[in-house]
Amino acid sequence: MTKHNKGNENNPLAGLDPKGLAECSECTCFNMRKAARVVTQLFDDSMRLTGLRGTQFALLVHTCVMGPIALSKLAEAMVTDRTTLARNLELLEKNVLVTVEDGDDRRTRIIAITDDGRKKLAEAFPCWKKTQDEIKEMMGRDEWSAMISLVSRLVNQVQER
């Protein structure tokens, strides 16, 4: 380490000038997480009275449509870590909205929605629909569609990488 490297070649702060840092405001990670936060709060608020969170609603919908299904298959479909899904399912299971039972292959755990789960889904659906439509109206249908397409594409391309 010499003392006279005033140039940028060996400067550990290179890229941290105002321009480099301004670039960080476009961070894909930060922006997607920020959007996820604000949207999550909208949906959580809208279905608060039902006792479901937005995340739980999505999980219940997927279980309803795809189930009965093995834990790992559901995790794969939802692009969620297996262990995350297992823990999220514990909450739904505690409230008797889903069942978690051994499969024929005794390594697997089969997830299925219950009648209570279907009722809860029916209860929460109007709240979800209202918020979903509000967001579409707020952005404009075309912009919203474009956004969802691009976001889905991002997910798919990261997955295929």
Next chain:
Amino acid sequence: MTKHNKGNENNPLAGLDPKGLAECSECTCFNMRKAARVVTQLFDDSMRLTGLRGTQFALLVHTCVMGPIALSKLAEAMVTDRTTLARNLELLEKNVLVTVEDGDDRRTRIIAITDDGRKKLAEAFPCWKKTQDEIKEMMGRDEWSAMISLVSRLVNQVQER
């Protein structure tokens, strides 16, 4: 509850036919969270050796650019709950990347980046940049720009609501 309401007028499961449920696959909340998950993993992986997560990198960048700044101001700027930010800052403070000190108004806590923080930022910046550029290339620059614009617009419009 009569037994013969086969119509949908009083059916609690109305909207939960396959069409209604299929609509849920376009859930703004689920899709934004899914994207946040996959993108977060890309950035976390890329800077794992630095010991920073994508979230922490973003927090450190904001602190560097905006600091010294009061906790609530920083939370507002980042669109994060105040208590969430405080807890995320604890980790950075423990690693001496930021300081948290009383302000003149003794209700406030002033957040500032340290020299170690700046060094860590410089260390992580190339990892961030590499991943950010990879995502842009993956999607195509125009598509990526369009996505970020739409996502930012969503955030702004929800905020202004």
Next chain:
DNA sequence: GAACAATGGGTGTATATACTCCTATCTAGT
């Protein structure tokens, strides 16, 4: 059929997130 690889899950740990309720401090109005 016994050894071994592959698969499906569970546990421990750490981080990220936000809500509710509470305390300390400041500010404005009297």
Next chain:
DNA sequence: ACTAGATAGGAGTATATACACCCATTGTTC
């Protein structure tokens, strides 16, 4: 100066998320 309201923050609790490491079961190979 006193008090009421506003503001800044902290603590407790709950949920969402994923990684590393481990165990049980299944399939495979000789």
